[in-house]
Amino acid sequence: GIQVEQSPPDLILQEGANSTLRCNFSDSVNNLQWFHQNPWGQLINLFYIPSGTKQNGRLSATTVATERYSLLYISSSQTTDSGVYFCAVVGGIGGSTLGRLYFGRGTQLTVWP
Amino acid sequence: EPEVTQTPSHQVTQMGQEVILRCVPISNHLYFYWYRQILGQKVEFLVSFYNNEISEKSEIFDDQFSVERPDGSNFTLKIRSTKLEDSAMYFCASSGSVTIQETQYFGPGTRLLVL
Numbered sequence: 001g002i003q004v005e006q007s008p009p010d011l012i013l014q015e016g017a018n019s020t021l022r023c024n025f026s027d028s029v030n031n032l033q034w035f036h037q038n039p040w041g042q043l044i045n046l047f048y049i050p051s052g053t054k055q056n057g058r059l060s061a062t063t064v065a066t067e068r069y070s071l072l073y074i075s076s077s078q079t080t081d082s083g084v085y086f087c088a089v090v091g092g093i094g095g096s097t098l099g100r101l102y103f104g105r106g107t108q109l110t111v112w113p
Numbered sequence: 114e115p116e117v118t119q120t121p122s123h124q125v126t127q128m129g130q131e132v133i134l135r136c137v138p139i140s141n142h143l144y145f146y147w148y149r150q151i152l153g154q155k156v157e158f159l160v161s162f163y164n165n166e167i168s169e170k171s172e173i174f175d176d177q178f179s180v181e182r183p184d185g186s187n188f189t190l191k192i193r194s195t196k197l198e199d200s201a202m203y204f205c206a207s208s209g210s211v212t213i214q215e216t217q218y219f220g221p222g223t224r225l226l227v228l
Contacts, residue, residue, distance in 0.1 A: 002205065042221045043156070045218060045219070048216040099144050099168065099217070100158045
């Protein structure tokens with residue numbers, strides 16, 4: 001299956017700081033999603049972004065499919081941004097079967113007041 | 114906004130017992146999935162389901178597991194004889210399209226503890 005590597009594994013920030021989380025994947029993808037797992041364990045959809053750039057408030061994401069990476073930017077971080085951020089991909093045509101998401105191990109973000 | 118719902122939110126069971134985890138996918142979605150996450154680890158795919166049959170299953174999804182869509186709204190995961198190592202958060206997800214280029218929406222999860 002596709003390998004998904006996320007970095008850094010842990011990130012500690014002061015409130016108001018900016019951060020960049022990275023996701024590298026080993027093969028062509030047709031679906032890439034970023035999730036935030038909150039302290040209650042819920043997986044919150046942030047972005048569906050197999051290519052290009054999207055923005056939603058203080059968060060934005062960029063995927064460069066040809067170079068097999070995606071970046072998640074968090075600006076002016078808040079304590080409520082704390083949690084684990086996961087990148088997940090579905091493999092390209094001829095690769096994995098329809099729909100199966102491969103997850104990375106996540107980045108644990110802690111934002112201090 | 115439509116969402117995936119799961120019941121129960123928590124379940125505690127004894128080893129060897131059967132459990133059924135329930136999910137109501139988003140109503141016009143066609144593809145359904147189960148994933149699990151052992152505490153502190155990454156989320157792992159279990160099974161996908163389309164057109165009333167399994168599309169794909171992972172190596173985790175052995176004979177102890179089964180899925181069913183008993184009516185037009187529910188999607189269930191049954192673990193026939195639970196083991197200690199089945200303790201995990203189980204997520205149901207659904208997506209709407211026949212193509213693979215489609216967002217998967219996750220439910221809030223069922224936290225299963227096997228004693």
